[in-house]
Amino acid sequence: MSPRVTMRDVARAVGKSTMTVSRALRDDQTVNEQTRAQVKQAAQSMGYVYDSTAQVFRTQKSGFVAVTLPSVNNANFAETFRALSNGLEAAGLQLLLGSTNYRVEKEEQLVRQLLARNPEALILTGGHHTEATRALVQAAGVPVIEIWDLPSTPLGHVVGFSNFDAMTLIVDHLVGQGRRKLAFVGASDGADLRGAARREGVIAAARAHGLPDVTLIDAGPAPVSMRHGRSAIEALGTDVAQFDALVCVSDPVAFGCLSTVQRMGMKVPDDIAVTGFGNFEVARISNPAITTVNVDAQKIGETAVSLLRDVFDGGAETTVCVEMGCSLVAGETS
Known part of the structure; x- marks a missing residue:
């Protein structure tokens, strides 16, 4: 060598x-x-x-921003990361990425490691953290932005939306079409906290409309995907016919459910409706196109960059919360 x-x-x-x-x-x-x-x-x-190590010691500036994402395989999170990377690169900064695999304990480990590298700022996906993570971040004294959520007790600045409230769009749409018996297909309790908020949002919206209790279909541990949606419906078998609609935690899960009920001979949306979340590419190219909720993943990243640049320029001295909007994309599955 x-x-x-x-x-x-x-x-x-x-x-x-x-x-x-x-x-x-x-x-x-x-x-x-x-x-x-x-x-x-x-x-x-x-x-x-x-x-650049010596320069870090001299200037106390490392030249990078640390960011945590639940998954690098999720298309929406990848889009947010691209927007963060492109925007910060234009400002002369690089991103150091850590993947939490949807687990707050993993996030705690990553935050500890990332802070040891003296980042100029920290961007965390989600608003749920362990107490140790909160203590580490608060003691670090670096700018913090939480994205993809609206935490009740933010660690710093926020760029996100309410996963709970977003599901009202789906339930209102289904009720408007006469659907009453809903099932929610999502991950097991524990890891996917944004998915859990969507589940609770569906339950609350259904109750507000006076619907029967929402049936919860466990698709397995997070992260759940197309194959998890398929397996959940295969395990349910012909019992799936009792539902008017399958409300899925994400578009990939919805695609898995959709393809499976179609193989079982059910017509969508005549026999059963299927909805997703996230407006992934798979929802748009699916046949029929999947009804979903659009979240502007790129805009979340761009807004976080803009906010961070304000912080670096001396602005945003008080906590800033930017609430991103969501919109219903009415496809052909409902």
Whole structure:
């Protein structure tokens, strides 16, 4: 294995001091433009990677923002991450990502590790955290933004929406079409807290309309997907015919349910309605197209970036809560 190229090696190659090379790589304007270009060209050709550790100690700025996401496989979370990454890169910052797999205990572990790297800000997906996580964040003294939720006791700034309230859109729509016997298909209790809020939102909205109790269909541990929706309906068998509508925690789960009831010979929406959540691509290309709730995942990321830049510029001194709207996308499955 070849030895790692050092700053001293670059300095020798260009005939400059290591201090000059260091300043050139940091775009220090005290080094003339020609020298900066010469140093950068030499560093690139030699495969030198600038070690920013010393700069962190000098400036107390690491150049990155830490973010936690429940999953990197979820298309909506991936879209939010792209918006965060693109927006912060334009501001000269990079993202350091940690995946919680929908578990607050995992989030606690990640937050501890991420804060050890001295991030300039922390973006957490969701508003439910362990007490240890809350203590770590509050002691860190860095800007915090919670996204994709509206926590009752926020740790800092918030860019999100109420998963509970969003389900009223679905239930109101189904009731308007004469549906009365609803079943909710979602993950087991415990990990998916946003999914749990959607479940409770369906139950509350159904009660407000005077409907019979919503039947809860457990699709398995989070994260649940198309195959979980399929398996849940296969396990239910012909008993699924007792329901007027399957209200699913997400579009992938809805697609799994939809394809399964169709294979069983049921007509959608004539025999049973199927709804999802998230306005994923699968909902739009499905045949029939799935009725869902649109959440602007990209806008959540862009708004978080805008808010964070305000914080860095000295604005947003008090807690800011930006509530994002949701809208019903009436497809062909209801």
